[in-house]
Amino acid sequence: MTLPRRWPLIAIGLLVVLILPLVLNQLGNLYAVRVIGLVGIYCILGVGLNITIGYTGLLDLGYIAFYAIGAYTAAILSIAGISFWLGLPIVMVVGGAIRLGLGAPILRLRGDYLAIVTLGFGEIVRLVLINLDAITNGPKGLPRVGEKIADVKLFAFTLTENIHFYYLILVFLLIAIFISHRLEHSRLGRALIAIREDELAATLSGINIARTKAVAFVISGIIGAVAGDIYVHWNQFVSPESFTFWESVLLVSMLVIGGMGNVWGILLGVVLLVAVPEVLRSTLGTAFVDYRMIAFGLLMVVIIIFRPQGLLPSRRRALELEAAGGEP
């Protein structure tokens, strides 16, 4: 266990994460709280996607589809009058079931073929959301005129402000990190890493490849769906524009730039890719507003060239990369 040795830092980190947004909120800076909340959502997605990409080595370019499925399922349930807490398990089941249905036939594909199939699936989901007017209200988004997404209630308390949702997101993020951490250090986690390194050797060691991969794939999908559920309750509106292919690509970029396989690396990657555009927005101002994405693209290239292994790679992967010399 590496956890106890780091505890002072984690304690400091938790303190910052718990108190700073509250301070900002009291100062009236809703914008900063919103950005931190958004970072939280992407962290949940990052942790979820990491289970597929980082642990199992399956490149998933359509992960945003499960975020979308979660968001739309939650919106439909909420409009039907089902509360957030009651809807949550349903969202998880729906997300997990679709993930399983997708995973069963495609998980035997390797590397880039899997990547392109997941990409295709991501696009299919987005297009279905646009075209299935009767259920999703098409491009106009949910809720429809006269409908409302119910507020999230915690006993008598109703979550309305950014800061409320921030703490909700934080709780779910911690749960996701916990699950991810347990997974990595469990028998299943070791099996996943064995598969990533060498499928053949893993099979010979008695690992049921199909089942192990599917479990990781499904857990990852469920985490994505939950993130969508929270997002839609926070935003009170959902439309297909939010789930483009670029969102999936951005997520993968967060993982790789932060350092795959390592939860801390992912958090750093998310902070970087969500916060950098915001910092650029503030610093460039109105005069240079058009140059923001140019700077962002350039920065991505520069970071990856100087830290190809990511900013905080997992120790195991870092060792592998040193040892192997990285022959493709």
Place this chain on the structure above:
Amino acid sequence: MKAHTVFRLTLTFIFLLGILVVISGCGQKGPRVVKVALVAPLTGDIAAHGQGMKRAAQLAIEEAVQSNRFKDFKLELAAFDDRGDPKEAVTIANQIISDPAILGIVGHLNSGCSIPASQVYAKRNVLMITPASTNPKLTQQGLRNVFRLCTTDDVQGKFAADYAVDNLKIEKAALVHDKTAYGQGLTEEFRKEFLARNGQVLSFDGIDVGEKDFKALITRIKGESPQLLYFGGMHPECGLLSKQAKELGLSVPVFSGDGIVTPEYAKIGGPATEGDYASMIGSPPEKLPAASKFVANYHQRYPKNDMQPYDPYTYEAINIILDAIEKTGGDRNKMIDYIAKVTYSGILGESSFDERGDTRNKTITIYTVRNGLFKYVD
């Protein structure tokens, strides 16, 4: 604990803190500065529209500064890029309400951005006028700070269908839309009225924004032999649709909405667009001195750019907000009350807002392409 781990983690948190400090540091400028925000997609697929809106907004602010109407304030435009992404739109909305200098917002373009962002603006009673979002839901959320200067789809779609039946004597039409809230909404309203007038709708298809090849679709539509091709969407797709229709021998006029009314339309579609129709809110600029002055100023200020469909609405929206600032001394609450009652006469004619916040200006003009330019039809 290993030294480098401590170092890395400390670095991470310092970095995190640094970002938060930068974010929280913004929005605190000197006093007496008054800003009007423009939020539109300035990058991304529909950047052309957003950039046009930014130019129009810039022009309106520059004119106001020159006119010396605002002696007590230093007037500024704050332009934001939402990339057409609802998530960014809400983030910007939070940034805007955290900045007390911003008194009004013109935006957003996409309804998907306007709706969630409007709820955030409502929290701090910041006035928002959208020059482009047509989803009816926007003004039916019961938010008093939200106004819409463009017409909703039902007004424009109905007018277009009536015009097609009454003036063009169309009985059979093929309908295409671009699967956006705007394009699809407009086309559905057209269909509703067209059917009610005993028109025959031969087909109803969706295409993707950014797509370029409509030949397969046109080949099929040609087989249905329509008299009119109605398209709900924007000029890049509509121009190509019109061009490819004529190439494949489907020589019927294309009819669309305000999303195509820009000289760029005929440049994309070439001579094929001659005789195509479009409906647009407001009186023709030729009949309104204010409007023709705006067109002339715009071309003088931006000689290299074509005017984009939402530029006139944006210009008008900024001017309405400036008027409210002038009359109320820049109080956010009073501005909303003022705009709810005012009748503003500008480049779109007389604009006022109903109890929901929708414009009462329902004058629609039909334009047709002659010699590569949109000319109004009486």
Place this chain on the structure above:
Amino acid sequence: MFFQQLVNGITLGSIYALFALGYTMVYGILLMINFAHSEIFMVGAYLGFWALSLLPVWVQGWTPGYFILVFAIAMMGAGLLAVTIERVAYRPLRRASRLAPLISAIGVSIFLQNLVQVTVSAQSQPYPDTFKISHYEFFGVQVNSLQIFIFALAISAMVLLQVFITKTRLGKAMRATAQNHTVSQLMGINVNFIITVTFLIGGALGGLAGVLNGMYYGSIKFNMGFFPGLKAFTAAVVGGIGNIKGAMVGGFLLGIIEALTVGYISSAYKDIILFAVLILVLIFRPTGIFGEEVTEKI
């Protein structure tokens, strides 16, 4: 109507196929998805646009030479851009994990797209229609000379490339490099040079596809690469990525499926069906139509 749809689909497929060749060549050598290829396509289209509008009158009078010059400028420019991108953004990552160059490519793509938007224009640019298009009709099927030209160009590009790869020394060196970098190096092949050549040819073909796309549809825009890029990449995978014939067949297949789906099923569901076909093809033939079994890891 069926034959008309076939013609529509084949023209669309020709552009996808030319575009897909660039993806497949780079993948064959480096096993990386070159996301920036769609931006090379876009830049190629812009270079062609400037060449068409700016070339002096005395060149314009001489039609065949004029077109050769326009294509040459666009292809050289796009090829050099591809080589530059490889040098700057991919080469330093050759020894890194396989996802690192992918991210670098995404960064380059975002950078180039926004650079063109800001420096040139966010609007569509109408393409000069200098190509005299003659329309023909065979049994009610509309075909124009540009469609025939595009089809012929796509086929000849593929044949030339195939001959180049299989018959010339350089081509053989490329295939060897694709199989194993280290062993090729031991055999005296300059791997870096081979990779440069691959990017040059792939980029030039991307640029050519860009110009043809501009000529055929008559307008170009800074984001024009994204949609066809996605389709072309899909085509390369369906055909079996890394395989030249595969890219060609995949491109035509995709174009034809697209046209027929729109013609007979639904325009709105076109891409859903397209991606569903992709998934089915890969489920039943996990390495694409012409692909070979290779083991790999991320």
